[in-house]
Amino acid sequence: xxxxxxxxxxSGEGKMSILPSRTEMQRxxxxxxxxxxxxxxxxxxxxxxxxxxxxxxxxxxPKNVDFxxxxxxxxxxxxxxxxRCKPMAAAGEPPTWVRQxxxxxxxxxxxxxxxxxxxxxxxxxxxxxxxFQKNYGMTFQVYCRGRRLGSALAQIRKGEKLxxxxxxxxxxxxxxxxDAFARTFGTPPGKAQNTDCIVVTWIESPIGPLxxxxxxxxxxxxxxxxxxxxxxxxxxxxxxxxxxxxxxDNGVLRQVREELSRYFAGELKRFTVPLEYPGSEFxxxxxxxxxxxxxxxxxxxxxLADRIKAPHxxxxxGHANGLNRIAIVIPCHRVVNKGGKLGGYGGGLWRKQRxxxxxxxxxxxxxxxx
Ligand SMILES: [Zn+2]
Numbered sequence: 001x002x003x004x005x006x007x008x009x010x011s012g013e014g015k016m017s018i019l020p021s022r023t024e025m026q027r028x029x030x031x032x033x034x035x036x037x038x039x040x041x042x043x044x045x046x047x048x049x050x051x052x053x054x055x056x057x058x059x060x061x062p063k064n065v066d067f068x069x070x071x072x073x074x075x076x077x078x079x080x081x082x083x084r085c086k087p088m089a090a091a092g093e094p095p096t097w098v099r100q101x102x103x104x105x106x107x108x109x110x111x112x113x114x115x116x117x118x119x120x121x122x123x124x125x126x127x128x129x130x131x132f133q134k135n136y137g138m139t140f141q142v143y144c145r146g147r148r149l150g151s152a153l154a155q156i157r158k159g160e161k162l163x164x165x166x167x168x169x170x171x172x173x174x175x176x177x178x179d180a181f182a183r184t185f186g187t188p189p190g191k192a193q194n195t196d197c198i199v200v201t202w203i204e205s206p207i208g209p210l211x212x213x214x215x216x217x218x219x220x221x222x223x224x225x226x227x228x229x230x231x232x233x234x235x236x237x238x239x240x241x242x243x244x245x246x247x248x249d250n251g252v253l254r255q256v257r258e259e260l261s262r263y264f265a266g267e268l269k270r271f272t273v274p275l276e277y278p279g280s281e282f283x284x285x286x287x288x289x290x291x292x293x294x295x296x297x298x299x300x301x302x303x304l305a306d307r308i309k310a311p312h313x314x315x316x317x318g319h320a321n322g323l324n325r326i327a328i329v330i331p332c333h334r335v336v337n338k339g340g341k342l343g344g345y346g347g348g349l350w351r352k353q354r355x356x357x358x359x360x361x362x363x364x365x366x367x368x369x370x
Contacts, residue, residue: 019039019040019069020036020040025040025042025067026062026065028040028053029042029051029055029059029065030059032053032054032055032056033053033054034052034054036052036053036054037052037053037054039053040067040068040069041053041067041068041069041070041071041073041074041087042060042065042066042067042068043065043066043067043074043077043079044060044064044065044079045060045064045065045066046060046064047060048078048079048080049079049080049081049082050068050071050074050075050079050080050081050082051082051084051085051087052082052085052086055082055084055085055087056084057082057084057085066079071087071088074087075143077238083106088102097121097122097123098128100121101140104121105143105144112144113141113144118140125140128140129141198213198214198215198220198221198237198238198241199213199214199215199250199253200212201257203222203253203257203260205260205264206264206354207350207351207354207355208224208347208351209224210222210223210224210260210327210328212253212256212257213237214250214252214253214256215241215252215276216250216252217252217276218252218275218276219252219253219256219273219274219275219276219326219329220237220275220276220277221237221325221326222256222325222326222328222329223325223327223346224327224346224348224351236325237325240278252273252274255272255273256271256273256329259271259272259273259329260328263328264358266358266361269295269296270295271328271329273329275326275329275330277324277325277326277330279320279323282310282316282320283320283323285308285309285310286304286308286317286320287320287324287330288308289304289307289308290321290324290330290331290332290334290335291330291331292307293331293334295331295359296359296360296361297334298335298336298356299334299335299336300314300335300336300337300338301315301317301321301337301338301343302338304317304321304335305317318335318343318344321335322344322346324346327346327347328355332346333345333351333352333355334356334359342356
């Protein structure tokens with residue numbers, strides 16, 4: 001199943017990039033081998049910076065490194081260019097005017113930069129677009145979007161509350177942030193990239209904002225944002241699907257947004273949005289088992305273990321339950337402890353309580369106005 005997706009993703013115009021082996025890349029960056037400059041880039045998870053292999057900065061430990069074929073992928077994974085090795089200039093030192101533009105963005109990565117303000121720097125916006133497209137595989141505006149989103153996502157991944165992130169980005173309210181997010185990231189950069197990336201967006205819910213991720217045809221992520229595991233989930237997603245995570249919107253995300261809105265209004269009892277949830281054989285059995293628990297019902301971990309023909313494996317079942325990447329739609333909240341206690345929930349026990357109350361008709365949750 002995963003294979004199918006990857007094959008499909010690789011067949012589009014935005015082809016999968018081919019990287020040297022991890023061992024080779026590790027050797028290259030640990031030895032600052034400049035012959036690999038432009039072949040790959042490394043993102044340093046602990047600093048949020050991405051570098052050329054030849055960078056003279058202190059070498060990160062291999063376990064903290066993500067590898068990318070292009071600067072674009074690194075930017076959209078939330079990394080900012082290293083000030084020391086200037087990876088955006090991998091194809092050679094860029095002209096002064098480009099350096100001026102890049103430093104302008106770095107000086108205020110959270111600001112929108114209009115064509116007018118580019119002209120104020122004495123630079124023709126069309127020329128900027130052409131240069132970025134040719135040398136970096138993205139337009140200048142797309143680069144700026146990536147930097148803004150990367151900056152927001154990086155904070156959220158660190159566990160910052162949405163309020164903090166919102167204020168930090170100069171927006172007045174959640175809805176202001178959401179609107180700006182939609183305006184800025186509404187269109188995935190370049191339609192060729194639609195097929196080989198996970199598009200992520202925000203979805204407001206009465207019990208807090210969710211981050212949703214979808215490929216062209218399937219939902220692959222739905223998580224409450226302050227969940228600490230989000231960063232790990234992103235890393236896992238990138239590993240499983242071998243593609244970058246890019247802000248935007250698509251048909252699948254529109255469908256899940258609409259279905260969630262009806263779910264929270266108490267009107268929808270069965271989600272129909274297509275799902276993709278690769279995992280181990282055992283995890284798939286658990287998640288498939290979850291999908292069979294009817295709306296409004298709860299079962300115990302023991303019962304679920306029995307149903308998937310893994311009697312006495314309730315601990316393993318509980319663990320797989322906790323690794324569910326598609327909250328609500330794969331209803332892990334419907335599994336509770338034997339004595340009727342709630343058990344655990346990655347998104348917070350109060351949310352599990354509210355979801356169960358909603359499904360038992362005790363309350364109707366209104367989605368905040370869009
Ligand atoms: Zn560097």
